[in-house]
Amino acid sequence: MMNLMHWRLLVAVADHGSITAAAERVGMTQSAASQAMAGMEATLGAQLFTREPRKTLPTALGLSVIEQARVMLGALQAIRSTVDEARPMLRGTIRIASFPRVLATFLTPALQRFAQLYPGIEVTTLDVTDNEVLTLLDTGLIDLGVVLNPAPERNATVLGRDLWMAVLPANHALAQRPADACVSLEELLEQPFVLATGGCTANARSLGAAAGLTLRDIRVEVREWNSAFSLVREGVGVTLVPEMALPIQRKGLRVMALKMPLHREFALVGTPNRPPSAAARALLEMLAD
Amino acid sequence: MMNLMHWRLLVAVADHGSITAAAERVGMTQSAASQAMAGMEATLGAQLFTREPRKTLPTALGLSVIEQARVMLGALQAIRSTVDEARPMLRGTIRIASFPRVLATFLTPALQRFAQLYPGIEVTTLDVTDNEVLTLLDTGLIDLGVVLNPAPERNATVLGRDLWMAVLPANHALAQRPADACVSLEELLEQPFVLATGGCTANARSLGAAAGLTLRDIRVEVREWNSAFSLVREGVGVTLVPEMALPIQRKGLRVMALKMPLHREFALVGTPNRPPSAAARALLEMLAD
């Protein structure tokens, strides 16, 4: 008893003042409607309508019940529209380009949660370098890309940030300062240097250039951060790396913060040429929380 | 599909994070719950939960749907409480004492509507005179009584009012005045008079006494208004009757308003000794609209 159809029937009876008309309205036979109404009154334990020869009118209690039944049906209708409106967001694919460390650190947990919230959306990730991300975005081969320190005109969703840290041999002169001492970018870049790029254009050289400084004595230039740490440990020089890239095992190394902290900010941006797809919008909306 | 129980199940799954636990919560087997949830997702055409090995968590769409499902179930719960609260008002009896004309004019239409709104309440009416109403109210033998011009301390529900009208023979001297002329109470009571009471203590004599006047020349005293009209028509005297009591056929009669209008007000009051029953309250509430 008390199927949802019966509540629709109830308000239809109230609207039409007749069981027969209401039955036709909701697509039932007169008999079924009569039984349904009698059943509802029985389960509620109260009479909702008075049956008069020509019409069926609600009782005082019936009026209250009908009013609230409309609320209930309204909520049901709202559910249906919610689902219908959300349908475009349910399926689709998102292609994201990012670079390795960011993917592992910031994106993967978010994407796991996203996959849980939108199981119908397939997310593929590409592991590239930071300037490859930019070209992929411009060509439109991907939907979203992670960029560093995005220009404010692109409305970007910030994923996170990390600090640039100086890494020196433990026995280096600058490394003898107290535990929480800093080192200035200027004095760091004057040292014999191991330039690590991590494959990115944003590295010690570009940071120095932005500050009007140049690296005077680059001993080695390597792509992998870990290679740089080994070289620093062996006393080849000092280096400057993102905090995220720091090794767990720091024996033989001294990690120091910069006097003027420099950070890099990771953000997710859409392609500049076309608006983001419904699926991509869902992801960006989730990240906004 | 989409039974109300299934919506309860839906929110239970969201609350427990597990279909099995939710099934137990709403008193179903795990299998039934699993099928029901699958069925709901099928009919809505969208996935509401992601089934992970240890838990079942809502998708983004699921969260919206669950929220509105709670609204729906809240409305359903509200209906149940409405019915439960109204139950005392559904059955019962009301005994009303009134006097004939009021019953026919004001009370009967109201009681018909009341019977339609509260079919479970039995209303019995007694036809008595106005001072019998008062004694019945005091003894508590009735629930409600119609009284004339009630004292303001009794919170009375006004049913209606009517005017006292002068009735004269068509050829009477005062009756020669223009169509919409009035007659003062003073000059009326000086005429040869037919005193009609309608069985009530409120009549021309009591009205005169209240105004400091006396009837000088009572030719006849009758109980029925209609008897008075016949006597007036034959020229025995003039009379003063409530507007409601006027005959349809007024040939040979002149009906005139009083210069200072006098009215009588009918109101429904409860017994002074005990509070009104739930049924009586329902009636008074309906009349208040």
Next chain:
DNA sequence: CCCTGCCATAAGGACAGCTACTGCCATGAT
């Protein structure tokens, strides 16, 4: 007085939904 419109009831049948059981998968412990 019959006819019409509306509601209630009876009997029968169809389908939805529940139960019991089995299988599957992933996790976590031994």
Next chain:
DNA sequence: ATCATGGCAGTAGCTGTCCTTATGGCAGGG
């Protein structure tokens, strides 16, 4: 590796609800 556990899905069969068809009753209007 292996096994135990906990949760979900699938299947077969049955129970019960609810619908349909058909019939009767009741009051009002031509």
